[in-house]
Amino acid sequence: MTLQALIATADRVFSLERFPIPALKPTEVLVQTLYSGVSVGTEFMVFQHRLDWGPFPVCTGYQATGEVIGVGSAVDRFSEGDVVYYRSNFAPLTLNGTEVNRCSASHSDFAVVPQDHEIELLPEGVDPAVGAMFVMPSVGWNAVDMAGIQMDELVAMQGLGLIGTGAMLAARLRGARVVGIELDERRMQLARDLGIDHIIDARTEDVEAALEAIQPGGADVAFEATGLPQNLDSAFRLARRHGRFVYLGNLGSAPVSFNFMVPHTKMLTCFFPCNDGLKPCRDSVLRNIASGALPWGKTISHTVDAQDAPELYRAIDNKSLPELTGAVIKWN
Structure with a gap:
């Protein structure tokens, strides 16, 4: 079984590449990604070398929603079929003998996530596409x-x-x-x-x-x-x-x-705030989305299928999408 991930090189070449999915450790879950949210700020600061997140090639993306399709032997927080939101993908990625720097790496069609690492149930009433922009x-x-x-x-x-x-x-x-x-x-x-x-x-x-x-x-x-x-x-x-x-x-x-x-x-x-406030802020945001108090879906101007993600990233990098406000990638 393999996963497909969006990879960027140091000279800003974007492509979809395939990688093997490892066997789950006892406390890990396997998530089939529904949507991943694009950060047109932070991600492109990394690509343009304004923000140093380590060596290239990289797999970015730090927000996604998906369905749990596999659980390790010691997992007790999630079951198969649960819809979740999460920050990171821990599957190891190696491309042509070079280790890919996982800059959270949520831009992939599957994710391996430890059950206690920034993964939670998506509240009922939250559209997974909107939830992926949390x-x-x-x-x-x-x-x-x-x-x-x-x-x-x-x-x-x-x-x-x-x-x-x-x-x-x-x-x-x-x-x-x-x-x-x-x-x-x-x-x-x-x-x-x-x-x-x-x-x-x-x-x-x-x-x-x-x-x-x-x-x-x-x-x-x-x-x-x-x-x-x-x-x-x-x-x-x-x-x-x-x-x-x-x-x-x-x-x-x-x-x-x-x-x-x-x-x-x-x-x-x-x-000087840093990060997203962790679980308390994320939960508050998603509860407000679910209730309708936070109409965050209005911020999404572009939804693209995974095969079109490299072209979307080229267009954002070239500043050729003046109508863009927010974007999500649909994986499955």
Whole structure:
């Protein structure tokens, strides 16, 4: 029995390759993947060498849903037929004698997962395609929780990618008022469709003046969610004096610089959230998807069959999909 996985080389060649599936260890489960979610931010930072996750070739993907089709002799948390969500695939991958770096490796049609390693039952009522995109909103949930956002606070989000959008929706569910700041029309329209309170078009508006009109003095909490170091200075200026600032976007492995005097004179409290908040945030996100409180399916603009995944990745890498917001790969 073999599995098929999406592989990327150091020069950004994407292909589907086959690998043997090993015998299960006593505490492992074998999952037949239904959908894996694409991270157009983190994954492509790895491919473009802005984020170092180790040597190439790599198999990326850190979020998926699937059906358990095999269990090890000591597994007691799952049964065959269970539908699950998970972060990683532990099947060893070797291509032409070279070990493939498993950067979580959920982009494959089967996954081998230890029963206690970031795998849980998918809540009833969650579409597996939507559930396969659970990490991005969970990252936002975690950041909002760290920043302690309260009812009626004003939150300014610079950058409306999926992580920024997830954070905005988490803040709104806590009762905060939310301002989204963006250059891309499709992202702004998605935010409007999701019910965000205020949208500032950074192409045509004076962002600071527009925010001042909403709340004099600035936002109680400002987020930098583009992941671009050159945008830090403009994000700092969004926060009020004695406000809070969240470094939400992944700024990469290289050192960054900013104008120290802006956050210094505002006396900002800063937060550096990492990862997706683990099981508490993931469970909260999926419960809210199941209830309809989090309409995350609206963020998925592209669903592709597995055989078309390499072409999808080439198109994203070449920036030839301007209409893309979120994407999932359908495996089985």
